[in-house]
Amino acid sequence: MTVLELKGISKHFGAIQALNDVSLTIEPGAVVGLMGDNGAGKSTLVKIIAGNFPPSHGTIRVQDREVHFHKPVEARESGIEVVYQDLALCNNLTAAANVFLGRELRRGVWPLRILDYATMYKRAAELFKELKSETRPRDLVKQMSGGQRQAVAIARTRLSDSKIVLMDEPTAAISVRQVAEVLNLIRRLRDQGIAVILISHRMPDVFSVCDRIVVLRRGTKVADKEIAKSSPEEVTALITGALERA
């Protein structure tokens, strides 16, 4: 069984061909590193899988069923969770409000369904603890450090029983200790059978947690192989184009 299967995905924005005929298969519990230069199309691929916009061509199958997402909620309902590159946080809201953004917990009976602050604070605190992050649910995200903001974005993915988590540069702009925490979290997800796609420019991160690596160059997939059979040097060459394909 595969969690996610992309076939011939292309995407163009006007004249810009952001993705060109990309196919990809992800098994449960696989941790796949997705690498590529700036503008290679990584975030675009993530946004297509997450239902932010449809591909121009190609099909997406989740657990062997073809899907057509029209909005992010639909992808989420199929078990796809995303940590976006810019984290998608609202600075004017609290950490807990951001974690639950778009799926707030409510209590009471209709028409008086009100926000369940107590439970949301409690759940958010539990998630931050699980992530070993010193993040206070009631604090405004505006005042938070890079690592805390990252924790808020990652905590979101733990709200539901996800099958696959897409992480777009989750380790950019955080401290060494927090990078280690994020990588540990990825391992914990894998141990629970959740697949992870990790986008990163940091070679050591990719080589320490991923079991497979996929390289995009100018919208085309140029490599897809087991990490054990590759090396940072080879990947660098693939990214820059010094090596055409692997």
Add this chain to the structure above:
Amino acid sequence: MAVSLDDTINRQTHSTLSWLLSRQTFWVFLAAVLACIALTFMTDTFATKNNLFNVTRNFAFVGIVAIGMTVVIISGGIDLSVGSTLCLSAIVTGLVMSAGYPLGLGIAAALVAAILVGVVNGVLIAYVGMPPFVVTLGMLSVARSMALVLSNNKMVYQFGPDQALLLQLGGGTTFGIANPLIVLAIMALIAGFVFRWTGWGRHIFAIGGNEQAAILTGVPVRRIKVGVYVISALTAGIAGVLMTGWLGSVTTNLGTGMELTVIAATVIGGANLAGGTGTAFGAVVGAALIEVIRNSLILLGISTFWQGAFVGSFIVIAVAFDRIRSFRQSD
């Protein structure tokens, strides 16, 4: 280790007092209260029952529309068409009632007109993706033109069989309190509740804070934005009906320039034009302060030509104050 992590996560970082002192609304409220106290001692006329009644009724109209404006501004938009929408609704009520229909139908027709204005604004902004400033600037012109067309630019001052009811609604009192003020209080309470306790309220703050994030996390941004402009237009429509009852007549220049007073009230009350912050209470306090300034100039025998200078300075001071405070906080 686990214990200390627990402690950090659960630590409360703000006391209620420091939270209160960090609110622009609180300081503006204080300024309004101080102004009232000062006026009580400086004039014999301010603290009279009559004057207080007039002041509270006068600011109620601006306050009602300011609540709708607050919703728009929280979501990161602006609505310049409220003055014209108010006029259009007032004219519609007047025409329907002078044609012999009952008050209920007059109000319903006015609110339908307001909702239509809001839907057009909202759809152009949310679905067509045009800037709120441009769309509502256009609507400012269109809605007033519609009022002119419908009324043929004639004053409406006869409201058919239910005339007395209409005048009572807008100009009368309940338990000694002006009816518009009661409407304002009810609407402020509803808005305050919605902002704090509903998902919809949470989402307008999210949209104003980071619209892209709201879209990515699956908030139905477009639908909510249409709702935001409908609510703004509705508050203008409600104020329009009440004003008709208070004035006893409607002309097509009703509410001209009101959008600026309303936006001023909202901003003085702590809403940020960049979106993401604002309170219902702030809108009410801002509207009250503007009216107190106006009233004090009259009572102190200062030319009302000064009103603009005072209100304008207050906008700048209130926002500058907020800026200075947030500078200090980020240090």
